[in-house]
Each structure stands twice: as C-alpha cells, then as structure tokens.
Amino acid sequence: xxxxxxxxxxxxxxxxxxxxxxxxxxxxxxxxxxxxxxxxxxxxxxxxxxxxxxxxxxxxxxxxxxxxxxxxxxxxxxxxxxxxxxxxxxxxxxxxxxxxxxxxxxxxxxxxxxxxxxxxxxxxxxxxxxxxxxxxxxxxxxxxxxxxxxxxxxxxxxxxxxxxxxxxxxxxxxxxxxxxxxxxxxxxxxxxxxxxxxxxxxxxxxxxxxxxxxxxxxxxxxxxxxxxxxxxxxxxxxxxxxxxxxxxxxxxxxxxxxxxxxxxxxxxxxxxxxxxxxxxxxxxxxxxxxxxxxxxxxxxxxxxxxxxxxxxxxxxxxxxxxxxxxxxxxxxxxxxxxxxxxxxxxxxxxxxxxxxxxxxxxxxxxxxxxxxxxxxxxxxxxxxxxxxxxxxxxxxxxxxxxxxxxxxxxxxxxxxxxxxxxxxxxxxxxxxxxxxxxxxxxxxxxx
Numbered sequence: 001x002x003x004x005x006x007x008x009x010x011x012x013x014x015x016x017x018x019x020x021x022x023x024x025x026x027x028x029x030x031x032x033x034x035x036x037x038x039x040x041x042x043x044x045x046x047x048x049x050x051x052x053x054x055x056x057x058x059x060x061x062x063x064x065x066x067x068x069x070x071x072x073x074x075x076x077x078x079x080x081x082x083x084x085x086x087x088x089x090x091x092x093x094x095x096x097x098x099x100x101x102x103x104x105x106x107x108x109x110x111x112x113x114x115x116x117x118x119x120x121x122x123x124x125x126x127x128x129x130x131x132x133x134x135x136x137x138x139x140x141x142x143x144x145x146x147x148x149x150x151x152x153x154x155x156x157x158x159x160x161x162x163x164x165x166x167x168x169x170x171x172x173x174x175x176x177x178x179x180x181x182x183x184x185x186x187x188x189x190x191x192x193x194x195x196x197x198x199x200x201x202x203x204x205x206x207x208x209x210x211x212x213x214x215x216x217x218x219x220x221x222x223x224x225x226x227x228x229x230x231x232x233x234x235x236x237x238x239x240x241x242x243x244x245x246x247x248x249x250x251x252x253x254x255x256x257x258x259x260x261x262x263x264x265x266x267x268x269x270x271x272x273x274x275x276x277x278x279x280x281x282x283x284x285x286x287x288x289x290x291x292x293x294x295x296x297x298x299x300x301x302x303x304x305x306x307x308x309x310x311x312x313x314x315x316x317x318x319x320x321x322x323x324x325x326x327x328x329x330x331x332x333x334x335x336x337x338x339x340x341x342x343x344x345x346x347x348x349x350x351x352x353x354x355x356x357x358x359x360x361x362x363x364x365x366x367x368x369x370x371x372x373x374x375x376x377x378x379x380x381x382x383x384x385x386x387x388x389x390x391x392x393x394x395x396x397x398x399x400x401x402x403x404x405x406x407x408x409x410x411x412x413x414x415x416x417x418x419x420x421x422x423x424x425x426x427x428x429x430x431x432x433x434x435x436x437x438x439x440x441x442x443x444x445x446x447x
Contacts, residue, residue, distance in 0.1 A: 030154075030161045033136065034115035034223025036170040036208035037185060039178070040108040040142045108142040110175075112149040113209035115223050117165065135220040138212050146188050163192065167227040168200045169244075170208035176259075176276065176285040183283055186247050197245030200230050203276040203285060205263035216268055229272050230260050236295040236307030236322060239275045254280040255400070256393045256418065258297060261288050279393045281418045287391045289383065296383025299344050299376055300396045302327040308351060311371050313364065320372055321351035323438065329401045334409060337426040340398060346376060346435045365437065373433040380431050394424045 115138050139156045143149040154161055169189065176182045189195050204211050212222050219225035230241045239258050250257045258275040265271050274290035275297065289297060298305045302325040309320045324347040333339035350368070358364060387393055399417055402410035417424050 031117040031165045032114050032161050032163045033117050033165050033167050033221055034170070034212050034226070035166065035168075036113040036115075036172075036204075036212050037146075037175060038111040038113075038172045038207050038209055039175050040111045109144045110146070110149065111140060111142045111209065112146060112153065113138055113140045113212055114150075114153060114161070115212045115221070116161070117221065136222070138209070140209060146185065163194050164196065166196065166199050167223045168202060168230070170202055170204050170211055170226070172204050172206065172208040173261075173276070173285065173288075175208075176203050176278070179282065179284045182278070182285065183251055186244070186251065189244055190248055195244060197243060197248070199244045200227055200260075201242045201244065201247055202226070202230060202260040202262055205261070211262070211264060211270065214264065214268060214270060226262070226270065229262065229270060232272065233305055234307065235273070236298045236305055236309075237273045237291050238294065238305075239297070240303050240305070250278075250280065256280040256395050258289070258294075258395050259285070261290075277387070277391050277393050277395055279391075279418065281393075286393055289386065292379050293383050293386060296380040297396060299325060299346075299380045300327050300329075300342055300383075302344075309348070309372060309375055311368075311375050313367055313371060317352075317354045318350060318368065318371075319352040320348045320368075320437075323347045323349060329397065331402070331406060332430075334406070336423070337428055338423060339428045339430070341430045341432065342380070342396075344376065344380065344431065344433045346372070346433065347438055348372060348435060349438050369435050369437055372435045372437070376435065377431050377433045380433075384429050384431070388425045388427075388429075392418060392422070392425055394418060398424065398427065398429075 115136050118135055118137065139153050141149040141153045141156070143152065150161070171182060171185070175185075186201075189199075211226060214222045214225070216222065216225040219228070232238060233240075239260050242257075242259055246257075249255075256277070256279050259278055260272065261274045261276045262270045262272045273294070274288050275294050276285045276288050278284070279286045295307070298307075305325065307322050309322060311318050311320065326345040328343045330341045330343070331338065332341050384396065387395065394417065399410070399414075402413075413421070413423050416422070
C-alpha cells in the first residue's frame with residue numbers, strides 16, 4: 001500500500017506529467033509568411049497620379065522590361081531559358097489561380113492570397129532527399145470577407161494556419177484607392193490576436209498576388225525578399241518601413257500618411273522608389289510620389305534616411321552623399337492663411353565627381369554648397385506643391401506640428417485642414433536650406 005505522503009506527492013506531480021499533450025509538429029503547421037489582398041474583379045486603379053516623374057518612371061520600367069526580354073548573348077539566352085523553365089515549373093506548384101484550383105464568383109469582392117512556408121525544405125535531412133521541393137506555396141481564394149476566405153483557405157492548406165511568422169501584407173493600388181477599404185481591412189488584421197504589430201505594409205502597382213510569385217535569386221521566400229526591400233534606408237526616394245502598429249496609430253488619429261509603393265520589374269525583381277499618399281480625410285490612397293517627389297517628404301520629415309543628390313558645377317558632374325538631415329517646422333503667422341517655415345539642415349559629402357574640378361578651393365566649395373542648397377529647396381518645394389495643389393493631403397507633418405505646439409489653433413481648424421476651408425492647401429510654406437559639406441571625397445589628382 002502506498003504511503004499517504006507519497007500518494008499526495010504523486011497527485012501533485014500529475015499536472016506536470018502532461019508535457020506536450022497538445023503538441024503540434026512543425027511539419028503539421030502552415031506558417032503564413034506573406035499576404036496579398038486584391039479586388040476580385042481585377043479593376044484597374046483610378047488614374048489620380050501627377051507629375052512628369054511618374055510617366056518617366058513608367059517608361060523606364062517598360063524599357064527595362066524590353067531589355068530583359070532581349071538577351072544580348074547566347075549565354076544570356078540560355079540562362080533566360082533556364083530561368084523561364086524553372087519559373088514555369090514553380091508557377092504550376094505555387095500559383096493555384098493559374099490552374100483554376102479555386103472557384104471565383106464574379107460577384108465576390110476580394111481576392112486573398114497567402115504564402116505558406118514549407119517547413120520540410122528547411123530541414124537538412126529533407127533537403128538531401130528532396131532538393132527540388134519548393135520552399136513555399138501560394139493559396140488564393142475569393143470572397144466578400146477576409147474571415148470567410150481564410151476559413152476556406154484552411155481547407156486547401158490541409159493544416160492549421162499560423163501568422164506569427166508573417167513578414168508583409170500587400171494591398172493592390174486599385175484596392176487602396178477605394179474609399180474605406182484599406183482601413184476596414186487593416187481593422188481585421190488589428191483584431192487578429194496572433195498578428196504582430198511589426199508586420200510591414202506596402203502598396204503594389206498592380207495585382208498584389210503577383211508579387212508573392214516573384215522568384216528572387218538571393219532568397220527562397222518571396223515575402224521575405226519583399227520585407228528586406230522595404231528595410232532599405234540608403235536612398236531618399238523611399239519611406240521608412242510602415243508597420244501594422246504605425247497604421248493603427250494613424251487611423252485612430254485620422255492622420256494622412258505615406259505607404260511604401262513597389263512595382264514589379266520582372267519575375268525576379270521589384271522596384272521600390274516611391275510612396276503612396278493615404279488621405280485620412282478621404283480614407284483612401286489619393287496618389288503616389290515617385291523619385292524626387294518622394295525625396296521632398298524625406299527632407300522635411302528627416303527620419304534617418306540617407307541617399308544621394310546629383311548636380312553639376314561648370315559642366316562637371318558631382319554627386320553628393322546625404323549623411324544627415326535635420327528639419328524644423330515653425331509657425332510664423334497665425335493669421336489666415338497660415339505661414340509656416342521649414343528649415344532643413346543637411347550634412348553631406350562629395351561622393352563622386354568628374355573632370356578637373358578642385359573642390360578643396362574655397363570658391364568651388366561655396367559654389368557647391370549653394371548648388372546643393374538650391375537643389376534640395378527646389379525638390380522640397382515641388383513636393384509641397386504637389387501635396388497642396390494636386391493631392392490635397394498633408395503628409396509632411398504640419399497638422400501634427402499644430403497639434404503638438406499650437407493646440408488651441410489646431411482644435412479650431414482641424415475639421416477644415418484638408419477639406420472645407422482647405423487651410424492646408426491655402427497655407428504659405430517657406431523652405432530654407434542650409435547645407436554643410438563635410439568632406440571633399442576621394443581626390444587622386446593634384447592641382
């Protein structure tokens with residue numbers, strides 16, 4: 001007979017003997033690493049963009065695609081044929097919609113695509129036996145609600161889905177330009193208890209599901225590649241990564257903000273050189289800022305972004321590397337129209353130059369400083385002009401500045417800032433730039 005004390009001890013140990021009674025093996029889980037949401041009817045995005053830079057960008061992308069489709073040598077043609085063959089093989093596995101493995105109702109509102117990891121391909125033992133296995137697969141479904149489509153997708157996945165490894169959520173431009181849709185869909189993600197606030201958000205030029213089929217050469221998982229692209233801080237014409245947590249803050253305050261905007265170059269590469277402008281008043285994306293237009297936002301917001309500015313001095317090409325940006329907004333006159341001053345202090349260096357220009361001379365230094373200040377001022381003023389006169393949206397932080405520094409004034413005009421009296425559009429915004437050139441660059445010529 002078991003002694004009384006031993007019996008009590010064994011009973012107390014019972015809860016700890018359960019161990020992993022509800023354990024689910026990794027191979028039995030479906031880890032979602034990327035999500036793309038489109039309009040089910042594939043309606044093209046409304047044309048609300050402005051500026052010659054957008055047309056130029058589109059032409060450059062078209063020329064780039066034509067060049068990619070016309071190899072210049074036999075070796076390149078062989079490599080392209082191999083890539084195309086590999087891509088066709090992968091597409092049969094990855095893109096269910098191309099094989100019509102899901103039913104699409106013409107009346108459905110959304111198309112949801114999820115990228116699922118294949119855990120078995122990351123096991124060294126599995127890789128030795130099945131080296132041709134794909135590292136992921138894409139599942140698509142159409143429907144009127146995300147919850148409905150997700151539950152139907154679980155049937156396709158064959159296992160429980162998990163979003164704790166989600167890297168990125170993509171929205172097509174056409175969807176984001178529909179009033180309230182972006183905010184409503186983001187609300188669903190915010191309600192998901194397993195959704196991390198660090199998940200990145202981006203807008204795609206065309207169907208966002210296509211971007212989850214990109215096959216980068218340096219990454220096994222397309223969504224991971226896209227996430228890394230958004231982390232780039234070495235150019236001025238892009239934005240800081242936008243996360244689910246950031247979007248929640250902006251939406252709660254009805255603020256306008258910018259969203260990373262990416263376009264597809266070819267089957268292996270995307271191009272990230274602009275931002276989409278989301279209007280907190282209109283509750284939709286109202287247009288894009290591409291190239292120099294996006295640089296103007298970064299010069300004003302000065303959020304640890306670096307990059308280059310190309311200029312000329314006496315027909316000599318000079319490239320400045322922007323090392324640091326500090327900006328300060330101030331209100332000069334509270335009478336209508338409001339008068340703002342934006343002071344931008346830039347620290348830069350001469351990264352590259354051509355010709356016999358001696359940048360060490362004080363005369364040339366002052367000329368370069370003046371040219372750089374003028375270039376930054378023109379870029380910034382052009383961006384402000386687009387926001388005031390074409391997109392009617394404040395994403396440069398004037399609204400936030402008034403809220404923090406002049407709250408009574410902000411409270412009295414907040415409802416009329418981007419609509420009604422349009423105080424933002426009527427504001428007089430002056431830009432002053434002060435540039436410091438820290439170093440002359442690498443000089444190998446004596447003068």
